[in-house]
Amino acid sequence: MDDSGLAHVIERARMLFDDGDVASARMLAAGAYDQAKAAGSYATRFHAGEHLIRKARRLQGDALLIETRAKITIATEWTAAQERGEASKGGRPKTVPEGNGFTAAEAGLTRKEIHDARKLADAERRDPGIVERAIAGRVAAGLEPSRANLRVAIGTDTATAAERGNNLYETCPEAMHALLALESFSPTVKACGRGAIVKMLEAAGYEVEISDLVDYGTVTALGVLQRVEDFLTSTPEVLASELGGGGWYTFGPDIATNPPYGPALNAFVAHALRVHRPRKMALLLNLNFFCGFDDADRNYAMDECKPARVYAFTRRLPMMHRDGWDGNESSSRMNLAWFVWEMDQNGSYAGPTITIRVDWKDYLLASNRQESML
Structure with a gap:
């Protein structure tokens, strides 16, 4: 690979x-x-030196x-x-008067590319620098920084049937505001x-360990890239603590998450508790997780390992849409609880298990409360 020539081309593009x-x-x-x-x-296929693969x-x-x-x-x-009426929005008749507009092809991108780029632009507005961090995280971890992975890492990819099977529904901030106010x-x-x-969690001062079955390219505030692993086969780095009456017990890091719903939930x-x-x-x-009796894992989690507290939301949380969803948003139809x-x-x-009714609006930050009350 003539990396000097390629580096020159990239520098020329930057200029x-x-x-x-x-x-x-x-x-x-x-x-x-x-x-x-x-x-x-090519370097990977023919087992070239690792330094050549990293350089590429x-x-x-x-x-x-x-x-x-x-x-x-x-x-x-x-x-x-x-918005100025200078570009065609498509359809018939022409939406640009007197033919003074230009088409997507003339702009240098297909309509799909423009659609994808708009999503990237939205992500950058919400979280400035997210594109650069996602790419840098892949490179630092020795992984290929591809276009496809960038879309997945930032959440702009259109969900396929396979991706919908991953059951990624990002947790709304309203739920987290309540949890962080109620628990340490x-x-x-x-x-x-x-x-x-x-x-x-990081904004609240916690250090976070991240892993997932799917490689989302998530990076912590400390620059650590997520691990890719199946939680159902994972084991923690456990610590030990002495019992009050002698002996020891082991434990792992605290866990706070919105687990995958569906067949794997129980x-x-x-597995987390065992x-x-x-x-x-x-x-x-x-x-509804509080109920049910015909699943051994559910019974283990609720009867043999009793929750200490269940915070049931009296007001339904805002809808958490499937990852990649860009259609019309709707209100939640599910009663959720921490x-x-x-x-x-x-x-x-x-246990014993204490059930507490809470309204998530009581725990919003002051800057967000007024908007949510509208």
């Missing part, structure tokens, strides 16, 4: 972007991305960052042109998903 020639920068960066991707695949991925990441920034700029300008955790908390819970909760044994675990669950398990001084989850 063009900085000078405002966004279209040329995108084309150069896209070509460099494809070359670096091919070089990395770093160049691929640099090219992807410039290309993505260029696409975001073009899509933003396209949106502004549409150990300094380190284990979480999973794309980062909705992670960011709020096994997920039981194997990970957190001192405290908070799971956002359907209130189920909290807490280990006692004997290393047991003995």
